Amino acid sequence: MRNVVIGFLGTQLDMGKRRPWRPSVQLCQHPGFPVDRLELIHDGRHYHLACQIAAAIGQVSPETEVRLVRLDMADPWDFQEVYGKLYDFAANYGFDEDRERYHVHLTTGTHVAQICWFLLTESRHIPARLLQSGPPRDGDPPQGKLDVIDLDLSRYNALQRRFEAAAREHSALLLGGVETTNPVMLALAQRLDLVATSSDAPILLLGEHGTGKSALATRIHELKLVRRRIKGRLVQVNCATLRGGQALPALFGQRRAATGQPGSERAGFLREADGGVLLLEQIETLGADEQAALLQVIETGRYCPVGSDAEVTTRFHLIATAANDPGPLVRSGQVRADLLARLSQWVFRLPPLRERRSDIRALVLDLVDKSERQLGRKTGFNADALARYLRFAEDPATSWPGNLRDLQASAHRMTVLAERGRITVPMVEAEIAHLCAQWQAADADGDMALLQAVLPGVALDEFDRAQLAAVIRTCRDCPTLSAAGRQLFAVSRAGKASQNDADRLRKYLARFGLDWAAVTGHPDD
Incomplete structure (x- = not known):
């Protein structure tokens, strides 16, 4: 040739x-x-x-x-x-x-x-x-x-192995060093590695309370430092604490001219995050004025501190978190549509703990290990105690409403109470009883708050309160009316001549004057 x-x-x-x-x-x-x-x-x-x-x-x-x-x-x-x-x-x-x-x-x-x-x-x-x-x-x-x-890089096996090893290290960093078998978490870590190290656009983390959004944002910041995408620190802000006239100065800073009082100047969170990462937790609770001002900063990189006519430039990577899909909040006017559009280029949903039960063993052992280091002593599970705890934790009937937050508190309690350095079956049984009582008490209060939001001022029997609250939660967890019906009537479906679960659910809600849209904020499927 x-x-x-x-x-x-x-x-x-x-x-x-x-x-x-x-x-x-x-x-x-x-x-x-x-x-x-x-x-x-x-x-x-x-x-x-x-x-x-x-x-x-x-x-x-x-x-x-x-x-x-x-x-x-x-x-x-x-x-x-x-x-x-x-x-x-x-x-x-x-x-x-x-x-x-x-x-x-x-x-x-x-x-x-x-x-x-x-x-x-x-x-x-x-x-x-x-x-x-x-x-x-x-x-x-x-x-x-x-x-x-x-x-042809396939011929350079050593180089290829270096690339793969670096990718595994980054995924492990994003997952907190805990090995996962959950395909959703594996895919999330791999994609987030690419986004965090290649894009400066805002990242929106969605997930129930306690799914680890703030911890993941911290690890994203660490990864960006490793990859030299940023040099600054992580500034963490809970938007629910920004209320009234102090919200804008807290975010954007304030000059003395705004109040005329010495000592009233403040840099603001945006200035502190310059060159680093700004984490805005519960972005849906941010006020309308603050949302509009934040949108301008995202689009232009410039803003005016309160009491100043001179613009300040800033550059930071924005990570925002929200407990649920902010779509219904946009329709209700609580979140600006243009702000959500800017935040939605990169959206990552963290699954609740009940959807990653295969990871619970690795997670609880890692949490016990962290508690051991914090307490400065070595603790561990007896084999039968660990088996009993995992049977409870991995059971589909265990809902883990607080997600990783509940699991972390549970692991820490058992580690502290293991005076002789071993977690035993009686300790595990006591912990299980504690969790069940805690969740039952929270459900009782939560049912009333949930029903008052959907049916304000309506008095219901205790039986109806518990049943309707469970149905509403299932509806909100499912993407469609049909899916919610299948979950609610899975057992009784076989004995029915008609298996139209959606129609059965629709009729049940109608008894209380409710429909799918009223319960979930989404149109009927």
């Missing part, structure tokens, strides 16, 4: 003024790499030099055919022009890979041309390998060095 080399005429190196080594000439003298044809690209202004180089090649390598290819460029350092000209050259060349093996000579040409060669070969617009030649050094033959660079 014939070797064909494509390369630029070296307007400086090929003249041979600095050293006798001329890359385009000596390229054709390597005994282990015969050049059957050289496509020598030149500008019209250097035609005579191209002819001289072709003649020199004819003397040292008569078997090499030299084709002079004229390619005029107004500015060989203009990336757009060089890439466009080389792209057109490649499109019109007519490569014959069955008979010829193609190579691109990188040594000559501007740095811009070398980058364009790489892009065109890596994308296979030019089906070639890269050649890098170099002048002779002590002990080298007079033709110098010649290296063939193959862009």
Whole structure:
């Protein structure tokens, strides 16, 4: 198979003024790499030099055919022009890979041309390998060095393993060092690694309370530091605490002119986050004025502190969190639609603990280990105690309403109470009883609050309160009316002549004057 080399005429190196080594000439003298044809690209202004180089090649390598290819460029350092000209050259060349093996000579040409060669070969617009030649050094033959660079990374196993190891390290960092078998969490970590290290756009983390949104935001900040995307610190703000007239000064800062009182100046959270990450928790609780001002900062990178007419510039990576899908809040006017649009470029939903039960074992052991380090002593589960705890924790009937927050508190309690350094079955039984009592008490209060929000002022029997509250929670957890019906009537469906679960649920809600839209904020499916 014939070797064909494509390369630029070296307007400086090929003249041979600095050293006798001329890359385009000596390229054709390597005994282990015969050049059957050289496509020598030149500008019209250097035609005579191209002819001289072709003649020199004819003397040292008569078997090499030299084709002079004229390619005029107004500015060989203009990336757009060089890439466009080389792209057109490649499109019109007519490569014959069955008979010829193609190579691109990188040594000559501007740095811009070398980058364009790489892009065109890596994308296979030019089906070639890269050649890098170099002048002779002590002990080298007079033709110098010649290296063939193959862009097939699958051949570089060590390099590939380095890439894979780095990806695993980043995923482990985002997951807090806890191994997961949950496909949702694995996919989330892999995608978030790419986004956090490549994009400066805001990130919106959604998930129930206690699913670990704040902890994940902290690890995103750590990953950005590792990848040198930022240099500043993480500034964490709970928007629910920004109330009244102090909300704007807290976020955007305040000048003395706003109050006229000495000592009233403050930098503001945006200034503190400059160069780092600003974490806004519960973004849906931010006031309307603050939302409008925040939107301007996201879009322009500029804002005016309270009491100042001079704009301040800032650059930070924004991470926002919300407990639920903010879509219904936009429809109710609580969240600005344009702000949500800016926050929604990268949205990640953290699954609740009940949807990642396969991870509970690893999570609880990691939490016990952290509590051990905090307490400065070694503690562990007896085998039967761990088995009993996992039967309870992984049971589908265990709802974990507080998610990781409940699991963390549970692990810490057991570690503290393990006076002799072992967690036993009686301790686990006592912990299970504590959790059940805690959740039952919370459900009783939660049912009243939930029903008052949906049916304000309506008195219900205790039986109806518990049943209707459970139905409403299921509706809000399910994407459609049909899905909620299937979950609620899964057992009794087999004994019914009609299996229209959606219709049964619709009729049940109608007994209380409710429908799917009133309960969930979404239209009926």
